[in-house]
Amino acid sequence: MSRSPHRLPDPTDPSELPILHVDMDAFYVEVERKRDPSLVGRPVIVGGSGRRGVVASASYEARASGVHAAMPTAQARRLCPGAAVITSDFSGYVEASSAIAEVFESVTPHVEPIALDEAFLDVSGAHRLFGPSPQIAWHLRDAIRDAVALECSVGVASNKTLAKLASEAAKPAVRSTGPEPGIGVRVVCVADELEFLRAHRAEALWGVGPVTLRRLHEIDVHTVGDLAAVPLERLISAVGTAHGAHLAALAQGRDDRPVHRGGIPRSISHEQTFEFDLIDADLIRGEAIRLADAVASRLRAHGLSGRTVTVKVKHPDFSLRTRAHTLDEPVQTGTKVAQVAQRLIGTLDLGGGIRLLGVAMSNLTVSILEGTASGGTEADAAAVDEDSAQPSAPLQLAFDLGMRSDADPARSGDADRGPTGDSELDLQIADALDAIRDRFGRAVIAHGSAALRGGQPGERRWGR
Template sequence: MGRGDGSGRVVSPDDADDTGAGILHVDMDAFYASVAVLDDPSLRGLPLIIGGRDGRSVVSSASYEARRYGVRAAMPVGQAIRLCPAARVVPPDFPRYQDVSRHVMTIFESFTPLVEPLSIDEAFLDVRGARRLWGSPGRIARLIRARVIDEVGITCSVGAAATKHVAKMASTLAKPDGLLIVSEAHTRRFLEPLPVRAMWGVGPKAAETLESRGIRTIADIRATPVSALERAVGAALAARLHDLAEGRDPRAVETTRVEKSVGHEETFEHDITDPAVLRSELLRLADRVAARLRRAGWEAGGVAIKVRFSDFTTLSRSQTLAEPTSVGQRLGEVAQRLFEAIERRDPVRLIGVRAERLGAAGGGLALWDDDAHWRRVEGALDDAHARFGSSMITRARHVGAGDGRGSARHPRDHGVE
C-alpha cells in the first residue's frame, strides 16, 4: 500500500482495461501545499508545512517533500519543524482553498452531473452514463487530470473502479499525480494483498483488533468466518467488512449530501485551567453552532464535545437529546454537562462543540416547547447579527472576560464529515 509521502505509488499503463470501472474517486495532491505553490512558484520543490508559525499551531497539511521527513497533518508545528528544519511554514488561506475547490468541482461537473464532493479536495464521480460523450472511464479520468492541471495548475490522483470503496483505495495508491484503474473483473485480485488498514472506514482501533487476531490483509478477512469477525469487531462492522472484502459495495454516488454534523472548535493562545472560562467558551461555541443550524434550517438530535489537553491527549464525549433543537442555550448546557463529567482537570489546549444527528427544523416539535424563551432570544440575536454583524453583539458574559478566547490562533469551522 502506498504511504502518505508518495512512496509505493502504483499507476496503470495507458492500455489498462477499464471495463466496468465507472466510478471515479478524484483527490487533489497535497491540496493546501499545492495551492501555496500555485500562488508562489518559488516554493515549488521545497518541503512545505501549512500551519501557523507559532509553536501552538498544528500542521494543516504538508507537501510530499515534507512528508518524507515524517511530517503529518495534525502534528504540532514545532514537532514538524524539528523533523524537517529546512521546511518553509506557510499560513493557511482557507478562502483561497475554497475558490480553487469550486473551480475543480466545476470541471468535474462538466463531465457528469453525478458528482459527490467528500471534502474540499476530493469527490466521487459516476461516469457510467458519460461514455457516449466522453469515452471510457479511463479516458474520462485522463481528460479530468489534464484539465485540472491545465486550467487550475495543480495535480490530482484518480482511482477508477466498479465501486466507491475500491475507487478510493485506488486513488490513494496512485498518489501523487497518478491514475490507477481496477476493472470490475479484477476487483478481488486487486483487493487480496492489501492490508486491512487500507480499507476505507477501518480505523486504527479496528485495524489493531483485526491484526491481533492474525487478520492482516483483505484476503485474510475473506478467509475468516463471519462469526469470527463478529467476535472481533461486532456484527455490523463484520458484515460490512465481509462485503467489502468480496468487492461488494452498493453505495451510489450521491449528488446531494445532508450535513452529518456542524461544529466549531478553538485552540487557545495559552492553556486554560479555569473551569468557569471553559464552561463559558463551551456556551459561546454552542451559540455559533446553533446559529449555523438555524441558517441552514436544521436541528440537532445530539451534542458532542472535544477536549484536547496540554499533553495533546484528546477526549470526546457525546449525548443524544430528548428533543431536537437549534437553540444554543440548550446545546451549551448539554456541552457543559458533558465537560463536567470528564474527571481529568489538566490544562486545556483546545475545546470544541459539535451538533450531530441533524434533521430538518420543525420535524419533531413537542406539544410543550421548553425552549420557547431562548428560541425568541436567539431569534432576536439572529436578526441583530444580520443587521449589525456577528462581532457586534454577543452574550454579556462574553464581554471583557479576558480569558484568551480572542487570541485563539485559528478557530476551525467543521461542516460535513
C-alpha cells in the same frame, strides 16, 4: 442517491466502470504554494504551529522525511527542520474546493464529497456526453487544472473501495531523492480487481483502524489477501459479527454502497484545541460564543437551520464529555446557539480546565425565505435577504449572550425548553454580520467577548 448501472460492466472493458474517486494531491500545500510561489520545491507543512498543533497536510518533500497528516507539528519540525510551517486562513481551501466541485457537477450530478479535497462520482450516466470512464477521468484532471491550477489523482473502478485504492495508486510517490510523479489515473478492470486488491495492506481498507488492525494481526492477517483467506467464523470472533462480515465482503471486492449526491449535511461544527488549558470561565464563555457564531454563520451560508446543539469538551487528561439539547424550533443565529451551548457547558465539570471545546448543530433543515414561502420568485427571495441585511435603524450587537433573565428559560420557570426560535432582532443582527463580513472579511466584526480572541474558527483549525 446514485442510479445503479443498467448492466454489469464487461470484466475486461474499463469504458463503463461507474465509480470515480478524485483526490487532490497535497491539496492544502498546493493551495499555499499558489499564494506564495517561493514555497514551490521546498518542504512545506500545513497545520497548527503551536505546541499542540497537528499536521493537516505535508508536501511530498516533507513526507520524504517521515512527516504525515495528524502528526504533532512539533514532531514534524524535528523530522524536517527545514520545512516551512504554514497556519493559514481556511477560506482559501474552501474557495478552491468550491471551484473543484463545480467541475465535478459539470460532468455528473451524482457527486459525493468526502472532504474538501476528495469526492466520489458516479459517471454511469455521463458516457454519452463525455465518453468512456477513463476518458472522463482524464477530462476531470484537465478541467481541474484549468479551473484552479491544482493536480489530482483519479481512480476508476466498479465500486467505491476499489476506486479509492486506485486513486491512491495513481498519486505521486515519496522518494528520498524527491517526489516522483504519479500516473494520474488508475483504472481497475473487473477482471483485475482481486489481484489489485489483495496486494494491499489490511489497513488500506475502510474500517481497519488501530484497534481492528491489532486484532487482525493477532490472527495473522496482514494483507487483504490474508483477510480474504480467513474463515468468516474466525474473523467474526476476532472483530465482531457486523464488522467481520463487512471486512470479509471488502476483501472479496464487494462494496454495494452507492454514491450519495451532496445534500443537507448531518451536522455543522467547529472546535478548537487550545495551546494552554482554559480554566477561566469568562474565556470559556467567549470561546463558546465564538464557536457558536461560526457554526451559525455556516448554517446561514448553506441556507440551513438546526434544532440540536451539541458541545464537546476534552479535558487535560484527554477524557471527552459531550452534552446535547434539542430545541422545539430550528435556529440559525449565533445568539441562540450560544445560549444553548453555554447552558450545556454549565452542566459539565470544568474545574480541571479544558483542552478542547467544540460546538455542533445537527437535526438540520432547509431554511425557507419569506419570498419563496409565499410563492414569490427567487429574485423576490434575494431581495428580501438583501433588505434584511440592512436594518433600518442602527443595531447594537449583544455583548452578553449568557443566560440573562430575559432569555433564560431556567430562570423563567421552564428549564427544559430552552430558546424556542430566533427572534426578529437576532435574525437582523445575523444578516448585518453576514453583509459586513462578506464585504470586509470575517475578522472585522465579532460578538462581544468573542472578539477578544484573535481569528476565526478554521483559521487555526489544527491547534494554535
